[in-house]
Amino acid sequence: MGLRDGDGGHAAGVEVTSPYLLGVVRAYDHPNTKLRAYRTDECQPWVLPVVRKVEKMIADDHSLNHEYLPILGLPEFRSSASKIALGEDSPAIKDNRVGAVQCLGGTGALKIGAEFLRRWYNGTDNTKTPVYVSAPTWENHNAVFSNAGFEDIRPYKYWDAGKRGLDLEGFLGDLESAPDHSIFVLHACAHNPTGTDPTQDQWKKIADVMKRKSLFAFFDSAYQGFASGNLDKDAWAVRYFVSQGFELFCAQSFSKNFGLYNERVGNLTVVAKDQDNLNRALSQMEKIVRITWSNPPSQGARLVAITLNTPELFAEWKDNVKTMAERVLLMRAQLKEKLKALGTPGTWEHITEQIGMFSFTGLNPKQVEYLVKEKHVYLMASGRINMCGLTTKNIDYVAESIHEAVTTVQ
């Protein structure tokens, strides 16, 4: 890059990276389980009915304008989003030690949290502080923390491929051996990409070790409500940690549970030990926001705030969320049943034990390749499928294709 007259040596060393796929659009009738968004049974995007309603309300309200939001975002959005995560009657909220920063989706919330931690977490230079992300994890976790300046990003054991479930022993072992004050990125629910969450008892064990070793909990909550259909159930882990006295961050995304993917509605909830520390943290975060995007976008936050703060709209939203969650749960149940009925070798309990959008099928790369090339069923090389790509019309085909892959490809 830059001016090099004559030699044309422009950006000679610039590498072409492969940004991870946001979702590959394929022919509409081929099952595409690579995508990251919810789809209806007709395999179409779903604009939630409550969202359409509130969009019209906003468009018709001429008292609203397009002025800049405050740097930290729309106040009524921030507070109502935090209440969703922590619970209306959270003692931490009552103690005035909960604050939030409206961010550009879940990614933006992770970004601001990471930038703050790198500057202020434990002393003023945390570039060498280890940041642990689950093995496997969402493809972008590593890049967000690395770009924020953290130099030591490590995996913690999470997925046990053999038993197709959580490797609790490995997880606890990595927590024990982590240096004190390390940062751990935890998936609040519907772990991406495995769909495997710790049980409540397992979370308690995790929290015990983290407390003892002063490990920092940075929750990534992208699927609240979407996983089980119940907002409170999906927030249990975050609320448990708060009840145990942890200071923590929770990066919330409203992309999936509101279907507002492209409006970039996120919230970084901050739980501090007291109000003074909270205010200090927020004031530093304000400085970070100022030099990243200045102030956040208005439309999506306004929509979410109106919905969460209006009782009848809130009820309607919870219903819409339940609709999405229940369709996914139905697809899980049906896929498992069909595979069992076909006599597909192996156990398939994990399909219904896992939760949320994604499932780690356990298919190996060769079997995945077979599915993609021969059957035109699209999934990730890791064997991860997005349950939302399944419909009542294609589930038979998908089940038969998986059966073929497992029986003919080793």
Added chain:
Amino acid sequence: MIRRPNTLNARCCCCRASMDLLLPKDTQTYSIAVFGVQTVGCTGAVRLGAELLRSCYCSSSSWSGPILLSSPCDDSLAGTFKAAGIEDVQYYRYWDAESNGVCVENIVHDLENAPEQCVVVLFASGHRPTGAELSQEDWKRVAEVMVKRQLFPFFLIPAQGLCSGSLEQDAWPIRHCVSLGLELLCAQSFSHNFGLYGERVGHLLYVLKQNLLAVQSQAEKFVQTLWSCPPMEGARVVATVLSNPAHLVDWQESVKAIAERCMLIRERLRERLRLLGGPWHWDHIIKPGGLYCSFGLNTQQVEFLVQKKHIYLLPNGCLNVSAINSRNLDYVAESIHQALSSKL
């Protein structure tokens, strides 16, 4: 001939429209390539541009400067570059207190003495915070130095159309540099000219000679780690307007109306100040157009206006002229006169 990338992202309509606003397809240029990335406002565009410079400029994977900003400049600009890892931030003289305007001699001198290949941040129009503009002749001199010393321009254009009333005129410095064969970055904002402040509609334009796909791929990588993808609502409005001939005409009329109102306020303000007397000259108020205007007030005078007269302006004495109207014009003029004539 401008080559534009075939690979398009989901927000390509907004990017295309933004690119065309700056560099129309019929621009006669050397063979160059352009790509655009929709960003979260102008700040987002600057941040992304800074990340790209750090990772790619001068074939370095960790370029840390120097970058030259105008003196004065927006207080968050230096911080944005530093946050991206560009630590070496220096300044070139822009505002001249004696003449109450921009001094091109100072600019040319400072650029002549700048390290070769450094990056220079320039406001194509609508300079913040002074509102002071360079003429086209001045720009030709600046561009000549940029070519001679192999300096890389990073343009900011926060309010295209609002300064002169003409979209083309406000973008002229960028087009001129492109016609000279300069590679450059340009951060655009649609906050002011669309009034879409809170929807955060920005765009980063990159004009380069080679390695389009490699640099574009780096840009995508950085966007992933900053905000994944930009917000849609405002971009959709901008794209719809700019790609529809009838809407485009409506919009251009609105932009012209804003620019004309700002010019009218400036003229009336100058008239009031002239009538109030005193040794000061006020022609510099009407020379530039746009939202911002500098009065050459010192710190004490600014403090007087804020604390005693409740007229709020930036610490360097710059104010937003659109806040002035027929009801407060006399009060503002009298207060400025008082600030200048009292012993503070």
